[in-house]
Amino acid sequence: MNTLDMSSNGAAAGWLLFIAILLAVGIGIACFVIWLFVLRGSGKKPHKRRKRRRHHRQVNPTLAQTGGLPPPRGPNEPPRGV
Numbered sequence: 001m002n003t004l005d006m007s008s009n010g011a012a013a014g015w016l017l018f019i020a021i022l023l024a025v026g027i028g029i030a031c032f033v034i035w036l037f038v039l040r041g042s043g044k045k046p047h048k049r050r051k052r053r054r055h056h057r058q059v060n061p062t063l064a065q066t067g068g069l070p071p072p073r074g075p076n077e078p079p080r081g082v
Contacts, residue, residue: 063069073079 070080
């Protein structure tokens with residue numbers, strides 16, 4: 001005897017079909033929720049903190065503060081400091 005046979009007991013077969021569909025939808029929703037929170041993550045990602053420039057560090061002087069560019073050197077003159 002088939003439990004889903006509508007001719008033998010229509011009310012019982014209808015409820016069994018309803019319960020089977022409800023169970024399938026519930027399993028689908030449960031799988032989606034597990035994927036959403038476990039596999040995909042909760043959505044909260046750690047913030048990357050901005051690196052702040054430390055004010056106590058000395059900054060290189062500008063060209064205006066140093067008096068401009070040095071004079072051009074000749075082709076046979078080595079760089080200063082070497």
